[in-house]
Structure formats: C-alpha cells, structure tokens
Amino acid sequence: MKRDVAEVRYPKKVRDLKRLEAEAVELCAYNNSVLHGLLQTEEYARAIFNVRRPAFTEGEVEQQVTARLARQEILDPGASRRVFSFVQCESTLRRPIGGRIVMRRQLERVLEVGRLRNVDLQVLPLNREENSGTDGSFRLLKLTDGATVAFSEAPLSSRVMTNPKETTVLDIRYGVIRAQALSPRESLAFIEKVLGETET
Template sequence: MGEWEAGLDDEEAGAVMRTVTRQLKLWREAAGLTQAEFGAAIGYGEELVSCVERGRRIPRPEYLDAADEVLGAGGKIAALKQDVAEVRYPKKVRDLKKLEAEATELCAYNNSVIHGLLQTEKYARAVLSARRPPFTADQLEQQVSARVARQEIVSDTTARPLFNFVQCESTLRRPIGGKMVMREQLERLLQVAKFPNVDLQVLPLGREENSGLDGSFRLLRLEDGSTVGHVEVAHISRVIAEPKEVQLLDIQYGIIRAQALSPRESMALIEKALGET
C-alpha cells in the first residue's frame, strides 16, 4: 500500500505531520523496535517507515491502525487518523472544501467537463489522468480521493447548501473515459438532479447566445452574507473576493442561467444524451 507524498511547502500540513510523526517515532522507540522491525510487524518496508517518520510520506489510515495494534497504543495512534484526514489532500483542495462547507448556496458553470462535485469516481479519474504533465500514480490517487471526499456535501438528505449547476451541452457529449464511463456519469447527473436542494441546468449547443464562452467558474454565497468567486484555469486555482469582480461574475452567471434550459427541460436533454451514448 503506497503512501502519499507530503507537500513540504504546505505549512498547515507540515505542522500536523510534525506532531504525528513525532508520536509515531516515540511510540516505536518506547517499544524497543527498529524501523526495520516495526515495518516488518505492520507489513511495510523499512524505507517507507523512515519516510513516514521524516514527514515525507503521509500515512494512510491502515498504517496508523496497524501501528496502534503492534505498539499497543490503545487507540491513541489510531486517533491520529482524524488529524491527518484533511492534510492528505492538496492545500488548494482543502481551502476549496472549507469554502464549500461554509456556503449556503453554490452556483457553478462548466463548459469543459462535468463539475467536480457531480463527477463519478471513474469520470474523475479519466479527467485527472488526462492532465499534462501527468500526475504520478500516488498523486493521481490523492487527487481522485480528494475530489470524491468533497462530494460529501451533495446529498439528498440535507436541505443546505442549495446548489445550482449549469453545464454546457458539450460536457454531456464529450466521451471522457469512454462510453461506459460516460453512461454512468450521465446516470449520476439524472440522480443528483432529483435532489430537493439541487437545480441542474444545461446550456444547449444550439443557442446562438452563450455568455460562458470564456470559461468555467463558480460562486459561493457564505453564511455571513458575502459571496466569493472561484476560477480554475490549467494549473491555477484562484478565489475571488474583490466585490466588483464578484459582482461581474454574479451578473454573468445570472445571464448564463437565463440562457440555459429549465431544470425539467435539462433532464430531458440529459436523458436524450444518455440514450445516444
């Protein structure tokens, strides 16, 4: 079971990992085990144990569970899983997840791929695998897991936050991952579109007017009444808090939403795309 690399330039993650690795090393030494002996006992190699204790690898939950059992920590090491849960993901993902958790309403327009909160795991993997330069195998797993973890807020059991997604029809027609992956993804859209707190709209390719040609973006309306925007282009992720810039995005989104089909009409179009896949 490979581990994930720790972001050495991530101060928040670094502080958490220093605490975790210090505890792991102290427990191992108190048990009188070398790194090689400890690794053999929990099913890991000495080199990986060394990387974890030096903070260069973030341990998976299985690693911490095995360490807790072998070292007789009585749950004290296993409890560290909660501390490392969030820092396993890249900082920009953690920051975005925090914003999404604080939002009372999330609005998003996408014209290249299905929105990340709506993606199936297979679709997300296909999207992230297409990145150039490519992710390493560990980085890819980290990115996929982070994206799936963010989707916890989209549920049919809660009334908040409110979601409005507008997808350009091109995202329904682009067979990312192949036909079977795309069929599963379209079925997921139809499922989520029925959630009581979700409005899903499609902006048809046949529209003469499309105010979203300059790219995807999202708006998050927060509990304190403020609104922030978020744009992601290539390898750049940017949160927009300047009121004038946010206002422009808000106006643009309102126009895009008016140009799109109604939620009911959008479901019919998604069903049609599914039938043609």
C-alpha cells in the first residue's frame, strides 16, 4: 500500500530520528531483540506494535507503522551515497514475530536489503562465545560534518548521545561486534539457510 509521506504526522522521537538518519552519510546498527526498523516489512512492524503493552490504539499502530516504512526510503542506493552497516543477532532471525508466514516474508526482505550495494549486513550467531553487544541494541549515525550521533533504546527511555566520549565507546564496541559476526557474504548464506528452514 503506497503512503503519502508528506501527509504523515510523526511522533517527535521518530521525527528526530528520521531527520538524523537523513543527515547521516553512514548508519551503523546492532540489534539483538528485533530486526532493525529499516529492514522491517509492514506485517512484521505491525506485529511488533500490536503486542506493545500498554497497548497502542489502532490509530497509534497505524501511525507508527507508517512512520517506520517512510524512513526506509533512505535505503535507496540511487538516492544518495549513504552507506549502511547492520549487525543482527541470530535470535532476531529466528524469533517468529507475526507467525511463520510473516517471518518468511521478513527474511526475504532482509536478504533483499542485504544485497543492496550500499549495505553490509552481518549476522552474529548464537553459538559465538564472545558477544560484545549484550548490553543491548544501538545505532551510530555519522554525519556530513564528521560528528557521530549515537542512539540507544531501552524500556520507557530512548537516548541520543552526541558527547564524543560516549559515541567513541559505542563506535569501538560496534567495530568489535562486526569482527565477532559472520562476514556479509557468510551472513547472506546463513539467512538463506534460516529462510529454508521456514518451509518445513
């Protein structure tokens, strides 16, 4: 379903994130609970918002889903020179949010995005003895002026960090997480294997 982005009213937190993502030349993200919002299908995103407690109203669910999908326009490799790096914990590929069919379509979407020429997508397997991302999901936005903005989410709170002391720590952590993960090529093969398992 095509949405008129110009008519979308975003919640303030989403507006701020959308603006920062639009200004970034590089976006790096580690996720260990759900797939990153830029990778999500409409069905997957709706399933996430529908199970929120306290519950969203139907209107709020629609608003959140619309805002999330609108942000995905920045992935287009023809629109800018922006580059993306995603590291997903294996658990996010196996947690059947929305059910088997929704998850199958979601994995197909992850593969589609992972094959874009401006995207590096990596999987951190559960059998790795070392995982430097156990503190939770976060993202790094590297802006045109050389600054780095970090964004982390936790229950009841989201935090934007601009202090170089904090962003440098997360930048180093992200580099270690990438080293612990499968390579992009290995990761696509791994996701294809998980997708194949949804057929049984």
